[in-house]
Amino acid sequence: MSISPKLALLEEYALVARALSAPARLMILEQLAQGERGVEALAEKTGLTIANCSQHLQQLRRAGLVTSRREGKAVIYRLTDAKTLDLMDLLRIVAERNLAQVERILRGLSGGEDAPEPVSRTDLAARLAEGSVTVLDVRPADEFAAGHIPGALNATLAQLEQILPTLAPDAEIVAYCRGPYCVYAHQAVATLRRYGLNARRLDGGLPEWREDGRPVLIDAG
Amino acid sequence: MSISPKLALLEEYALVARALSAPARLMILEQLAQGERGVEALAEKTGLTIANCSQHLQQLRRAGLVTSRREGKAVIYRLTDAKTLDLMDLLRIVAERNLAQVERILRGLSGGEDAPEPVSRTDLAARLAEGSVTVLDVRPADEFAAGHIPGALNATLAQLEQILPTLAPDAEIVAYCRGPYCVYAHQAVATLRRYGLNARRLDGGLPEWREDGRPVLIDAG
DNA sequence: CTATCATTCAATCAATCACTTGAATGATCT
DNA sequence: AGATCATTCAAGTGATTGATTGAATGATAG
Numbered sequence: 001m002s003i004s005p006k007l008a009l010l011e012e013y014a015l016v017a018r019a020l021s022a023p024a025r026l027m028i029l030e031q032l033a034q035g036e037r038g039v040e041a042l043a044e045k046t047g048l049t050i051a052n053c054s055q056h057l058q059q060l061r062r063a064g065l066v067t068s069r070r071e072g073k074a075v076i077y078r079l080t081d082a083k084t085l086d087l088m089d090l091l092r093i094v095a096e097r098n099l100a101q102v103e104r105i106l107r108g109l110s111g112g113e114d115a116p117e118p119v120s121r122t123d124l125a126a127r128l129a130e131g132s133v134t135v136l137d138v139r140p141a142d143e144f145a146a147g148h149i150p151g152a153l154n155a156t157l158a159q160l161e162q163i164l165p166t167l168a169p170d171a172e173i174v175a176y177c178r179g180p181y182c183v184y185a186h187q188a189v190a191t192l193r194r195y196g197l198n199a200r201r202l203d204g205g206l207p208e209w210r211e212d213g214r215p216v217l218i219d220a221g
Numbered sequence: 222m223s224i225s226p227k228l229a230l231l232e233e234y235a236l237v238a239r240a241l242s243a244p245a246r247l248m249i250l251e252q253l254a255q256g257e258r259g260v261e262a263l264a265e266k267t268g269l270t271i272a273n274c275s276q277h278l279q280q281l282r283r284a285g286l287v288t289s290r291r292e293g294k295a296v297i298y299r300l301t302d303a304k305t306l307d308l309m310d311l312l313r314i315v316a317e318r319n320l321a322q323v324e325r326i327l328r329g330l331s332g333g334e335d336a337p338e339p340v341s342r343t344d345l346a347a348r349l350a351e352g353s354v355t356v357l358d359v360r361p362a363d364e365f366a367a368g369h370i371p372g373a374l375n376a377t378l379a380q381l382e383q384i385l386p387t388l389a390p391d392a393e394i395v396a397y398c399r400g401p402y403c404v405y406a407h408q409a410v411a412t413l414r415r416y417g418l419n420a421r422r423l424d425g426g427l428p429e430w431r432e433d434g435r436p437v438l439i440d441a442g
Numbered sequence: 443c444t445a446t447c448a449t450t451c452a453a454t455c456a457a458t459c460a461c462t463t464g465a466a467t468g469a470t471c472t
Numbered sequence: 473a474g475a476t477c478a479t480t481c482a483a484g485t486g487a488t489t490g491a492t493t494g495a496a497t498g499a500t501a502g
Contacts, residue, residue, distance in 0.1 A: 004251045005326050005329060005330050005404055006403075006404045007244060008326050009323065009327070009402070010248065010402070011244050011245045012316050012320055012322055012323045012326070013241075013244075013247060013312050013313055013316050013323075013402070014241070014242050014243055014244050014247060015242075015316075015320075016312055016315055016316045016319075016320070017238050017239070017241035017242040017312055018238070018239070018242035020234075020488095021235050021236075021238040021239035021242050022489090022490080023228060023231035023232050023235050024237055024490085026231050026234060026235060027231065027242050034329050037230070038448085038449095039448075039449060039450090040448070040449090041431050042405070047258075048491090049448095049491080049493095050448085050449075050490080051449085051450080051451090051491085051492075051493080051494095052490075054449060054451090055450085055451095055490080055491085056452085059489095063319075064316070064318075064498075065315070065319065068299035068349025070498090070499080072448090072499070072500070073446090073447060073448050073449080073498080073499055074447095074448065074449085075448075075449060075450090079246065080318075080319050081315065081318055081319055083311070083314060083315050083318060084315060086311060087308075087311045087312065087315050088234075090304070090307060090308045090311055090492055091237055091238055091308065092234055093304060094237055094285070094286070094302065094304050094305060094308050095233050095234050095285070097285075097301075097304060098237075098284075098285025098286065098302055098303055099233055099236075099284070099285040101229065101233055102233045102234075105226050105229050105230050106230070106235070108226060108325040109226050115351075118414075138402075157338075161273035176257065176299070181231070181234070182227075182485060183226055183227045188475090202446060204312070228469095243459085243460075245460080245461095259478085259479095260478075260479060260480090261478070261479085263463065269461090270461080271478085271479075271480095272461085272462075272463080272464095272479085272480075272481090273461055273462075274460085275479060275480060275481090276460080276481095277460090282458095289466090290482085291469080291471070293478090294468080294469055294470060294476090294477060294478050294479080295477095295478065295479085296479060296480090298479075347467075414495085418445075
């Protein structure tokens, strides 16, 4: 308490920033953006050991970004606040505007200059209503089952070539994944376009779609 | 290039967050929000040594948050992008919503429960136009000289008691400082209210006022 | 009450960060 | 060109972080 209040405040703000300063924690937050999860599920999805994942989660909790609740033996974590998503999004936007390295990586993902503009969620909703579009969900099957855009096909990158024959050659395809931090949709679009298909990426992923209040279909367990 | 593009992207985003994860760098950014500055000026304002300040600046530059330009012997730094301010602001908002510690500090600054709501910049502009308000700039004299709200008085916290007699006892006072990260205005309002004056805080500081496109008066050098 | 399971804590190590000090750069002025 | 000044670099120190391992906690089921 002896330091100045001004510094004390800055320390708190810095704590939040620090929580976002490790790739592992960004991955965890991206997962939590899709819904609450237990420690084990998070560890598996992110490739971290359980102990390590638990430590990161506690760092996130200290920064106030996640909250936990006990459910039987399991501890379930969730985002404290939807504003956290905005913060991650702004972080991404600032990084994309200012860091040449980010642009280079994204360009590499999209396979060159010819990456089309993403489709806005409003546009996609309108096109869905008139049935003039094929929606592709590029996330793993379990995440698809837990909630997806109604009418979407599901295929991971590895499965993509298998479903190619089922797609009409002139269909307009819109791919989406976990959200702005996720690169699956970028890669899927690049692959589809290499095969000559008319594919574009959705702006944002399922969490943003849900945040907009749009319908999400959940598979019966 | 051997790591996955996904991880590479997350590393870049984390780099930006890391740049915001030290109080010293937040102070520097707060200064730069008011206008471009040389290294020496920044070091003095933040209380850092020049060498240390230079190192922090380079970390900020690596994260793409600041840009430098040479002017004679001096190197002048400025914010790369106004979006950085949004990012800092959101960081602050998330911290205030989620961290009890922040609320405690702010409450202590404001001297208890009775802190009034801040005045919006739109409101202040209207009240200024009709002359029904006294505006107080709580920043150091040099920053006041470099630009302030037209008609504002200038007094640091230390000088505040000296100008008390010049204030009409029933005047409505609106205090502002460097911006949301700055606590001078909070403290000034607390002091003025202890003396029974009707003081409130402006929402945001001079950078936000300027960002709104409102008039700023610059003293002739 | 004991066994079991998911999670967290504790101890450790390598790596990184913030800060200090003193020397090196790079542009100006005489 | 040499002197001067602002800034940056380089090296060293103490503190912190991220990851690993193994033990401890805390809630449930028998």
